Amino acid sequence: MNADEPRADLSVGLVVPRKLAIGAALPLDCGRTLPGHELMVETYGELNGARSNAVLVCHALSGDHHAAGYHAAGERKPGWWDSAIGPGKPIDTRRFHVVSLNNLGGCRGSTGPNTVNPATGELFGPDFPIVTVRDWVRSQALLADALGIERWAAVIGGSLGGMQVMQWAIDLPQRVRHAVVIAAAPRMSAQNIAFNEIARQAILSDPDFHGGRYYAHRVVPSRGLKLARMLGHITYLSDEAMRERFGRLLRDGQFNFNFDVEFEVESYLRHQGQVFVERFDANTYLLMTKALDYFDPAREFGDDLAAAFRVSRARYLVIAFEADWRFAPQRSREIVKALVAAGREVSYAQVHSHLGHDDFLMPLPQYHKVLGNYLARVAEEVGT
Amino acid sequence: MNADEPRADLSVGLVVPRKLAIGAALPLDCGRTLPGHELMVETYGELNGARSNAVLVCHALSGDHHAAGYHAAGERKPGWWDSAIGPGKPIDTRRFHVVSLNNLGGCRGSTGPNTVNPATGELFGPDFPIVTVRDWVRSQALLADALGIERWAAVIGGSLGGMQVMQWAIDLPQRVRHAVVIAAAPRMSAQNIAFNEIARQAILSDPDFHGGRYYAHRVVPSRGLKLARMLGHITYLSDEAMRERFGRLLRDGQFNFNFDVEFEVESYLRHQGQVFVERFDANTYLLMTKALDYFDPAREFGDDLAAAFRVSRARYLVIAFEADWRFAPQRSREIVKALVAAGREVSYAQVHSHLGHDDFLMPLPQYHKVLGNYLARVAEEVGT
Numbered sequence: 104m105n106a107d108e109p110r111a112d113l114s115v116g117l118v119v120p121r122k123l124a125i126g127a128a129l130p131l132d133c134g135r136t137l138p139g140h141e142l143m144v145e146t147y148g149e150l151n152g153a154r155s156n157a158v159l160v161c162h163a164l165s166g167d168h169h170a171a172g173y174h175a176a177g178e179r180k181p182g183w184w185d186s187a188i189g190p191g192k193p194i195d196t197r198r199f200h201v202v203s204l205n206n207l208g209g210c211r212g213s214t215g216p217n218t219v220n221p222a223t224g225e226l227f228g229p230d231f232p233i234v235t236v237r238d239w240v241r242s243q244a245l246l247a248d249a250l251g252i253e254r255w256a257a258v259i260g261g262s263l264g265g266m267q268v269m270q271w272a273i274d275l276p277q278r279v280r281h282a283v284v285i286a287a288a289p290r291m292s293a294q295n296i297a298f299n300e301i302a303r304q305a306i307l308s309d310p311d312f313h314g315g316r317y318y319a320h321r322v323v324p325s326r327g328l329k330l331a332r333m334l335g336h337i338t339y340l341s342d343e344a345m346r347e348r349f350g351r352l353l354r355d356g357q358f359n360f361n362f363d364v365e366f367e368v369e370s371y372l373r374h375q376g377q378v379f380v381e382r383f384d385a386n387t388y389l390l391m392t393k394a395l396d397y398f399d400p401a402r403e404f405g406d407d408l409a410a411a412f413r414v415s416r417a418r419y420l421v422i423a424f425e426a427d428w429r430f431a432p433q434r435s436r437e438i439v440k441a442l443v444a445a446g447r448e449v450s451y452a453q454v455h456s457h458l459g460h461d462d463f464l465m466p467l468p469q470y471h472k473v474l475g476n477y478l479a480r481v482a483e484e485v486g487t
Numbered sequence: 488m489n490a491d492e493p494r495a496d497l498s499v500g501l502v503v504p505r506k507l508a509i510g511a512a513l514p515l516d517c518g519r520t521l522p523g524h525e526l527m528v529e530t531y532g533e534l535n536g537a538r539s540n541a542v543l544v545c546h547a548l549s550g551d552h553h554a555a556g557y558h559a560a561g562e563r564k565p566g567w568w569d570s571a572i573g574p575g576k577p578i579d580t581r582r583f584h585v586v587s588l589n590n591l592g593g594c595r596g597s598t599g600p601n602t603v604n605p606a607t608g609e610l611f612g613p614d615f616p617i618v619t620v621r622d623w624v625r626s627q628a629l630l631a632d633a634l635g636i637e638r639w640a641a642v643i644g645g646s647l648g649g650m651q652v653m654q655w656a657i658d659l660p661q662r663v664r665h666a667v668v669i670a671a672a673p674r675m676s677a678q679n680i681a682f683n684e685i686a687r688q689a690i691l692s693d694p695d696f697h698g699g700r701y702y703a704h705r706v707v708p709s710r711g712l713k714l715a716r717m718l719g720h721i722t723y724l725s726d727e728a729m730r731e732r733f734g735r736l737l738r739d740g741q742f743n744f745n746f747d748v749e750f751e752v753e754s755y756l757r758h759q760g761q762v763f764v765e766r767f768d769a770n771t772y773l774l775m776t777k778a779l780d781y782f783d784p785a786r787e788f789g790d791d792l793a794a795a796f797r798v799s800r801a802r803y804l805v806i807a808f809e810a811d812w813r814f815a816p817q818r819s820r821e822i823v824k825a826l827v828a829a830g831r832e833v834s835y836a837q838v839h840s841h842l843g844h845d846d847f848l849m850p851l852p853q854y855h856k857v858l859g860n861y862l863a864r865v866a867e868e869v870g871t
Contacts, residue, residue, distance in 0.1 A: 133744035293729035293752040308710040326692040345677035360517035
C-alpha cells in the first residue's frame with residue numbers, strides 16, 4: 104500500500120460534541136439581533152502552539168457538527184464526512200485541528216427553531232429568524248474568537264458548505280488563508296430556487312405544519328418533509344447514476360396496477376424520505392433552503408462576482424464533479440473565472456464522477472488526491 | 488409573406504366536442520374489463536371519400552380532446568395544440584381529418600375516475616382501473632372503428648402522446664401509415680419515474696385525498712395536486728430557459744425574510760399549480776403518471792426495442808428538442824436507432840430550441856417546417 108494513499112480504515116475514533124455559548128450579540132441580515140446563541144461543536148486533531156493549523160469545515164443543507172468519528176463504541180455510521188477527515192485522510196487530523204459545527208438555525212443542538220427562546224421560554228419555532236450564509240459566517244467568526252483561532256489555515260465545505268467558504272473569504276479576508284470550495288455555485292439558479300420552493304411548499308402546506316408551531320401539537324409535518332427530502336434526492340443523483348442503480352427494476356418483478364411501491368427507485372425515495380423525517384426538523388429545513396436561495400455574494404458588489412472576490416485574500420481550491428447537475432461544473436467554472444478576473448490564486452479540479460452532487464461526500468480517489476495534496480501543502484505552509 | 492409559412496392567425500374556428508359511446512368490452516392490461524366506455528372527441532377538417540386522410544392526435548399527461556379551435560366565440564385560449572392544427576398549419580385541416588380525444592381515465596368527459604361507474608351509480612374514484620398506453624391504443628382503435636377509420640394516415644403525439652404513437656405502430660401495424668413521435672422516450676428512466684413518484688406521493692399523502700374518494704367529501708387534494716404540477720413544470724423548462732425567464736428576479740426587489748413569494752420563479756410555479764388545481768382531477772393525474780411509468784414496448788420483446796419496432800409497418804418521423812431534459816434528444820435517438828435496426832424507414836429531426844420539453848407545444852419555425860413538410864408528403868401519398 105502506498106503510504107500517500109488515504110486509509111479508509113483510519114478514524115478519529117470516539118468524539119464528544121460540545122455546546123459552546125456565544126455571548127456576543129449577533130446582528131442578522133434580516134435586521135433582528137440575537138442577544139446570544141449556542142453552537143454544537145466537534146473538533147478533531149490538536150491545535151498547534153502557533154494556533155496556525157485550524158481548519159473549519161462548513162456543513163451543507165442537512166449536515167451537522169458530527170463530521171467525523173463515532174459518538175459511541177459499536178456505532179454503525181460515522182460522521183457525515185468521515186471519509187475525508189481523519190488521520191492520513193485528505194483533511195489529515197495528524198496535522199490539522201479540524202472544527203466542525205452545527206450552524207445557527209440547525210436542529211442538532213445549536214440555537215435554532217427547535218430550541219428554547221430565552222425571551223419567551225417557549226421553543227422558537229417559526230419565530231426563529233431566517234438566517235443567511237453571511238449570518239453563519241458572523242456566527243462562525245464569534246466561534247473562532249471563542250476558540251482563540253485568529254486565522255483559519257483553511258475553510259472547507261461542499262455544496263451550501265462551499266458557499267459559506269466563499270462568504271468567509273469575502274467578508275473576513277484576513278481570517279482565511281485557504282478557501283476550499285467544493286461542488287458549489289456562486290448563487291442559486293432559477294431552477295435551483297424552484298426545487299427549493301417546491302420543497303418549502305410541501306412543508307408549509309402540510310396540515311401538520313401548524314404555521315411552524317407543530318411542536319406544541321406534538322406532531323411533525325412528516326408528509327411535507329418527506330416529499331422535500333425525496334425531491335432533494337433527485338437532485339443529488341445524476342440521471343445516469345439512477346439508471347445504473349435502479350434502472351426500471353421492479354420490486355415484485357411485475358406491475359401491480361396500484362400505487363404501492365413498484366419500481367426500486369420508488370422504494371429508495373420513500374425510504375430516504377422516511378429516514379430523514381426521523382432525524383431532521385422541518386423548520387430548519389425551511390431555513391436552510393432560504394439560506395441557499397439568498398446566497399449571492401456578488402449582489403453587494405453590483406452583481407460583479409469578481410469584485411466580490413477582489414476583497415478576499417485567500418488562495419482557493421475549487422472542485423467540481425462531472426456528474427453533478429445540481430451545481431454542475433459550469434457553475435464552479437463561473438467561480439473560477441471570477442477568481443481569475445479578481446487576480447486571486449486558484450486551483451481548479453473537475454473530477455470525473457458518476458453519482459452526481461453527492462459525489463462530494465464520496466471517497467473518489469482523484470478527488471481525495473487533489474484535496475489531500477492541496478491540504479498537505481497548506482500544512483507545510485502553516486508549519487504543522 | 489411566404490405562402491408555405493404556417494399562418495398563426497388561421498384557426499379551425501368554433502368546434503363542438505362530441506361524446507362517443509364505445510359499446511364493445513375493453514379488456515385492460517391490469518386484468519379487468521370495462522364493459523363499455525365513453526370518449527370525448529373533437530374532429531377538425533373533413534374525412535375524404537376514401538377515408539384515407541384521417542390523422543389521430545394523442546394527448547400528453549394533462550391534455551384532452553380540445554386540441555384546436557375554440558369552444559365559444561370570444562374565448563381567449565384555443566385548444567392546446569392550436570399552433571400546429573388548422574388550415575395552412577403543419578397538421579393542415581384543409582387536407583386532413585384530424586381526430587382528437589380525451590383518453591380513457593381522463594377528466595374532461597371521457598370515462599374516468601370523475602365519471603359515474605354504471606355498475607354502482609357512484610363516481611369511479613379510486614376504483615377506476617389503472618390504464619396503460621396499450622389500453623389507450625385499444626380504446627382508440629375501438630374509436631377508429633366507430634368512426635369508420637380503418638387506417639390512420641398518421642398517428643401523431645408529443646411526450647406521453649408520442650408513446651401512444653409508438654404503441655399504435657407496434658400493436659396495430661396495419662392501421663398506421665405514418666407514426667410521428669415527438670419529444671418522447673422509449674420508456675421512462677429511473678429519474679423520470681422518481682419525479683412521477685414524488686408527484687404521486689404529494690397527492691396520495693394529502694389529507695384531502697381521502698383514498699381517492701374526495702368527491703364524496705366535497706374537497707379536492709389541492710395541496711398535493713398543486714405540488715405535483717409545480718414539480719412537473721420544473722421538468723418542462725430547461726435550466727437555461729428558467730434563467731432567461733426568471734433569473735433571480737425578486738418580486739419586491741428585495742429579500743423579505745419570510746416564506747411568501749420572493750423570487751419570480753416562485754410566483755410562476757405557485758400560479759401554475761393553482762391554475763392546474765382548478766382544471767384537473769387528482770385521480771386522473773395519478774393514472775397518467777402510472778401510464779407513463781408502465782410504458783415499455785420493448786418489455787414484451789425481451790427488452791429489445793428493435794424487435795418491438797420490427798412488427799410495425801409504419802414509416803416514422805421522430806422529432807426531439809435540444810433544450811428538452813425531461814426526454815432529451817438522446818432518448819429520441821434511442822428510438823431512431825432501434826427503428827433503423829428494425830429496418831423501418833425513419834426521419835429524425837433534432838430541433839434547436841431553448842424552452843425545454845414544452846417546446847413540442849410551441850410554433851418553432853424549424854419544428855413546424857419539418858412537421859408540415861412531412862405531413863404534406865403524407866397528404867400527397869393518401870391522395871388528399
